[in-house]
Each structure stands twice: as structure tokens, then as C-alpha cells.
Amino acid sequence: MLPSAHAAKSVIAEEKHYLTRGTGAYRRASLALFLSGFSTFSLLYCVQPLLPIFSQEFSVSPAESSLSLSLSTGFLAVAIVCAAAVSEGLGRRSLMALSLVSAALLTIATAFAPTWHLLLVIRALQGLVLGGVPAVAMAYLAEEIDPRGLGATMGLYVGGTAFGGMSGRVLTGIFAEYLTWRPALFLIGAIGLAAAIGFIALLPPSKNFVRRPGFDPRFHAKAWLSHLENPALPFIFAIAFLAMGSFVTIYNYAGFRLVAPPYGLNQTELGLIFTVYLFGIGASSIGGLIGDRIGHFRVLLFGLALTAAGSALTLFAALPSIILGITVLTTGFFMSHSIASGLVGKLARGTKGHASSLYMLAYYVGSSLMGSAGGWFFAMEGWTAVVLFTLAMLALAFISACVAQHFARRKA
Template sequence: MIEAHTRAWWRATLALCLGSFLVFINLYAPQPLLPALREVYGVSTLGVSLIMSVSTLALAGALLVFGPLSDAIGRGAIMRITLLATGLCSLALAFAPNFESLLALRLVQGFLLGGLPAVAIAWMGDEFDRPALLSAVGLYIGANSLGGISGRLIGGGAGELGGAGAGFLSVGLITLVGVALFWKLLPKARAFTPRRFELRGALADLGGHLRDPLLLAAYLLGGINFLIFINQYSYITFRLAEAPFGLGTRWLGLIFLTYLGGTLGSTISGRLAARIGQPACMMLGVLILMGGTLITLSASLGWILFGLTVNAFGFFLAHSMASSWVSRHAQRARGSASALYLVFYYLGASLGSAWLEPFWQRGGWPGVALGSWLLLGVTLGIAAWLWHGERSMTRAQTA
């Protein structure tokens, strides 16, 4: 097993962080363009949000394919091939002739984007010992946030200069360069033991994961938290594009620099979990996310941005812990266990606009905050249940 902070650990972690970065620049590049696209195509806020929703929904479906498949054929080839195809798809998106074809291509790209997230943490679970896994997952999740920031900055900046096509073209070229480096850096798996793929067995593994209360709790926590977090960013762009703020596309892209709070949260998550435990970190993350949402009710742009930064810190702290919790507690078929976590995660993202849209229509941003708190109360309860269960288990083992 690879130990933390060795040369092999750094090389593998760097490769997987790079792959994560490439996935998320492709996924989130269109988000700052949503207000402009709404005007260009004459669609509603819910309609234009499909640009994000179809890709996250397809990504969720892809995880059910790539996770079990990786348990049979290995993880490395899946990550390499899907990343390459993702870059080529971004180049095609630059030349999409209309809204319908854009949605179709985003659907295809979403499926391809599922390749690396479905198996990356399972790859770590195979190859890393437990301290190495906790440290690497924090950095890997941090790369998610950096990719999300960069994709939105590229999408917003290039979109203002040359239209959405320029943003997709830029992301596609960056992805192809990154894939070449990823291909070279990722070490050959040494601890992976293949299992013959059987549909019945794969379905049995998924059913077993869903019947495990410790895994199901993490799945629900990750999915509901992401439903709120990512869709808050979509609705905040609509708020900030309108009076009295009136921000343009480039400036809307810059608000995603608040994701740096998430980079910090995920990076320190491993050390914090070593002190207070993973469920306590999940509880803390949800409470911080609730507090950041309260701050965003301010009429000051500065305070709104600070609130979004706090939200990112809390969300990625909880997400890092929930995802590593799954890899740690899965008794078998780690690939499908990790993939199932991300199915819930991205299903949450794709369903979030349907949940928050009525709150937005009736109450604007305060309505979105109310809708957020309702569901975050659920995830806080889930994290508290895990915390209580872990404490009870620890007392039983030391008795």
C-alpha cells in the first residue's frame, strides 16, 4: 500500500487532482453564462438551468456504469479514455448551432465526465493506506473546487470576449493538454484485484450498499448538500445580474472565486477529522453552510461574496468527509460504492433547480435561503445520527 507523503503518493495524488480539475472545468464553464443565455434563447430561468442539469443528470447515470465496470476491468483506462473524450466534446460544443444541439452535446459530455469521479476515490482506496487516503481525498476534493472556479472564470471571461463558443473552445484545448500530462503521471495500479463483471452481481453490490445504513446516510448527506450548494450559485447569478447589482458575464464568473473557501475546507478536512472524527466534521460543515446562507441575505455585495465563501468552506468540508466515509466503510466493491455516492451527489445537483425554483419565484433570494435551510436541517440530522453511532461504537469497543 502507498503511504502518505511518499514520492509515489505525491505522484498519484497529483495525477488524480489534475484529472479532477479537468472534469470540473468542463462541467461548470457554462454556469456564469446562464443569465446571458436566458436572454439569447428566450427561455425561463428553469429552462436555461437545463444546461447544467442535463450534464449532471447524465453524469449521475454514467456513475452506475463506470463504477461497477471499474471493479471488473480496472480504473486507470476508464479515467484516461473518458477524459480524452471529454476534451474532444468541449471542442464540439464550441460549434453547437442552436440551444437544442447544445443540450444534446452537454448530455453526452455529462456521461463522459462520469468516468473519473466514478473511480478516482476507489483507486485511492485500493492503492493507499488509511492515512494516505484521508490526506489524498482532501486534496482531490480541493482540486474539484479549483476546477469549478477555473471553469467558471474561463467561461465568464471568454464568454464576454468572444461568446460562449470561445469559452468551450478554451476549455477543450486546456483539457487535451491536461489529459496528456495525466496519462503520463498516473501510476500503474498494483493492489487492484479484478472481479469478473456480472450484471446480477453488480446489481447485488448496489443493493447491498443501499441497505447499509452507514453508506446510505453518507449518500443522502452528500446529495442533499450538493443540491443546495450548487444551485444556490445558479440563482445568485440571476440575483446579481439584476438591479441594483447589474453584474455582467465576466463579473458573474469572478464570483466563483468564492470556491477558494472550499479549497481550504477540503484541504484541512483530513487533519480536522483526525482530531474530532468524520461525522463531527460533517455536522460542522452543514452548520457553516447554513450560516453562510444567512450572510448572503445582506444587501451588500461584499457580504454576499463573503457568505458564498463561507458556504463553500462548509460544503466542501462536509463533502470531503462524506465521500471518504464511503470508501472507508464499504465492505466490498469500493468502485460501485463510491460511484453510488456520486450518483446521489449529482442527482441532487440536477434536481436542485426544481426544488428551489418555487422558492425563487415566490420569495426571490430570501425564498432560496428558506428552501436551503429546510433541506440542510435534514442533513444536519443525518450527520448527528452518524456522530452518535460512531461514539456508541467507540464506547462499546473500549468497554
């Protein structure tokens, strides 16, 4: 009886360290992580509605103009792996704060870039510094939030990323229409800097994280390898690669299609289409809540199917059908992403920051490689080829989810 009583007391003591729903610290952490997601993704994706403008102003092809986004996401993917290791010594909160401030200042610098190649260099650097946020934020949530409500809280964070992605695209489009693209990027950078300051003021210090001073390559290599040896996790990572690749491909090249005849949308009209991200915000939170109740894999499979349906709807020529398709795709993607990212924390055996970094590595490599590859399909065979490309990726993602579910059940 004594050992059992002692164990029970240990569990209770450990639970007191978690941030639980209804407390002031929980609300501050939720708002801070929402701001981090908002800032990260508004700064990262603010150039997406500007791709047709870059193509025209700098005399580059659609695929080349997409490098202003793909380089950022590509370097971010590499940085995420390093960020997980750096955060073990520097701390979660400090690294995220440094990353957010640096990225905002680099966005302001982008507004003054005189040449295309310098703009690309700045965007690549921005991707490097932003690597300190996504994986570390997921690790912070997994470590500090009560596991019983992790799905819902992760949904709130992903909702912040959706709001940031929408705001960056919509506001940049509107600013560019009336002020040109350089003042637009300057203003987006200033907004990101304000969000970074709010994050620093609000986020509670980590309570369940223990710093590891110094850098031990063997420890980090062993941690990453242990997650790759987990039978379910590599398939979750594959979902991140494929789902994000399909999502970014649609968003990258829809602009080129819609500014051309017969649609002829201007920058404001094109930017306003990205308000469908509001559906992604709702889907992230609702998907996490439903997943906590009926099963995460059920919601994940539904979300991937919804993403595919949205992609297919954009094949129709009518503008309402295209907008509806983008809306459905956005809803399905963010539902899938919030569930998949939450599953990483649930399935990982220790060193959750390293597991999150592998997920985000796959996520942004998919964005970078598949987002640029979609330009080749668009140039060769037009929009139909782009949609078939995304549907093939989503089919593989659906299969990966089924396999991951199988292994997760065996583990249970």
C-alpha cells in the first residue's frame, strides 16, 4: 500500500506543474502561443499573394517567383532540426522570442531589397530564424499543457497559425494594391514585431522542462533516431510532408490562375480570397476537440478526404466553385494538421521536442519541394495537372494515416 500511495502522491505533484484549463497562466500561454503562430505564419506567407507581382517586376517565371516562399520554408525545415537541439540548452521561451523578433526585422529589411537575388537571400535568412518557433512551440505545449486537453490546446495554436497565414496574405494583398509591395512588406514586418513583443510579455516560463547545458551530438542523434524507429511516427511525418505539399501547391499557383483572364482579379480581390483561412482556424480547434472525444485518427482521415475534395472542386471553371474548393481544402488541411501534430506528442516516447522537429522538418520540406514542383506542372499542363499532382499526394497521405493508425493500435 505504501508504494502505491507514494506513487499516487508523485502523480498528483507532477500534475500540479501542468497548465490546466480555466487558470490565468493557461489563458496567457494560449494567447502567447496564438500570437507566436500568428506572427510566424504571417511573416512566412506574406509573399504568397505577391508572387505574380514578383514575376512581373523582376522578370522571373512563376516557378522562380515561388522561390521567395520555397527558400524560406526550405531553410526553415533545416533550422527546425537545429532549433530542437538548441532549445535544450537555451530554453523554449528564449529561443522562440529571439526567432520572432529576428524574423520581423528581416521582413522589414525585405521591403528595401533592391534586387531579386538579395530578396531571396533575406527570405532564406528569415526561414532560418523562424525555425526556432514551430517545433519548439509544439514541444512547449506537449510539456506544459495537461495531456487530457492537449488536442484542444494544439488546435488553438494551429488556429493561430491559420489566422497568421490568412492575415499575412490578405493584408499584404490589400496593402500592395494601394501602397505597392514594398510598403506592404514593411507594415507586415511591423505587425509581426508587435506580436513578438506580446508573446514575450505573456508566455509563462517552462515548468516541466529541464535545460541540458552544452551540446551533445550523440544525445540528439539518439533522440531523433528513436523517433524514426517508432513504427507509427514516420507515417505521421509523411502525412505532414504530403498534406502540406498539396496545400501550398494549390495556394501558390491559384493566384497565377486568378489574376489571368477570364478572372482578372486584382491584388485586393486575390488577397480577400485568403479570408477562407477563417475556416481553417475553426477547423483546427474543432478538429482537436472532436479528436479528443471520438478518436484522432478518425478525424485525421476525414480531414485528408476533405482536403482532396476541395482540391478537386477547383477543377471547375466557375469562380464560386474555385473559391468553394479552396475553402474546403483549407478546412480539411488545418483539421488534418492539428490532429497530426497532436499525435506526434502522444506517440513520441520522451524528447518530444525532437519528435516535433522531425514532424515540422517533413512539413516544411514538403512545402518547399512540392510547392516549387507544382510550378513545373502548372507551366507544362496548366491547372488540371496541378490538381492531379495534389490528389496523388493526398492519396499517399491517406494511406500513411491508415498505416500509422494500425501501428498505434498495436502499440496500445
